[in-house]
Amino acid sequence: MDIQRIMAIVEASYQTRHSIEGALRDIDRRALNAMVLVKRHGNALAGYGVVARAFREGAADLKEAASHMQKSIAPLIQAHMRILQHRSYADLFRRMRETMDGAGKICPTLGCTEETWAQTIAAEEAEALNILYILIQAVNRIQEGIAEQEYVVTNGRIEAALSEDTGAPLMRVSRDMGNAVGIVRDAIRSYRNQLEELLHESGTGF
Template identity: 25%
Template sequence: MNAPVPVAELRPPSGELVSIVRVNEEIKAIVATAFRINLMALNAIFLAKRAGNAALGFGVLSNELRRFAQDLTRHMSALREMTSGSVGCVTGVVQAQRNLGILTAAVRLSGEGAGGMRDVRKKGQARLADQLLKLRALDTRLSAAVEETQQLVELGGVLARSAKIEAAYGGSFSPALMQVSTDFAEVIAQIKRSLEILGKERLVKD
């Protein structure tokens, strides 16, 4: 059984609530961007087909970028589920802290006759400790998921750079293919920035 967290170590979770809001906003932005990449990849595949043999390599990379967009969407869906769960955890921490504060004040007011109240307070401390442990575990999982997504986006960056190289061999379609590959690179750079923000956010403040 987990030992209760001392009252002195308990801190208001307002920072955690702010972090959840920020995390959710960045996840929304990445999901929207992943949808955009998928549309861009479909357009790139169409262009590559029109360009024929000159853009075979570009077409292959466009297909890979479409798969990347689909994988990214799945990753972000998993992250969104985690943050949905974190809202419940933080709400539990808020409620447990509020109850514990009321019980602590009641013990102080009751003085020597608060034996039963002290037992209730100990149970409240145990509940709060359990909620904090759950939140820390969720924070660890979220951090690991963000790191895994960052690795995926690095692959997307490599694909975008390779597509730009292949675009140069697209003949008369080269300018259009080059523009599409440039758009890929810019969008993936946006995703990287969002993931950097996610990587810095913590649901539990030390």
């Protein structure tokens, strides 16, 4: 991974976090509005009340899953920054050894140092890969939560259609909830694509 890729991951992480946090706040607000409507109309909207509660609980679960994802981002970036730095050290010793070899001089210490850096880099790459797997697993949990929220949105639209005669604007509420979930879905899908590209660059698949 080069510095451009690292910066791209940093930017993608920031944008994803910003999109998810904003959408989750919107989801929570929409769910609260729906619960107010339900309370105002009493038993006539009891079914939608169940949907609104499920939606708000799902948003809380997504927020928790997103916090787990965030915990892995900084360690991943730090690990790759160390790898870049140590590769530059390894390259320096390699060039020094090649220069001395070209001059007909043998320096075993340089060869040993070069090997030590290679081992260090290999260990750090393994650590970075493990962090990346953990991060992708956190993304998986968010995507599972999104799928559950989309199911709740569908139920909400059904309940809203059944409650049209109450005069409550539930279809609009359900539509807005669906839009908010869509923002989270698209943001996390794009982020996962970038993480998978990084995974393939690491020489493995998922």
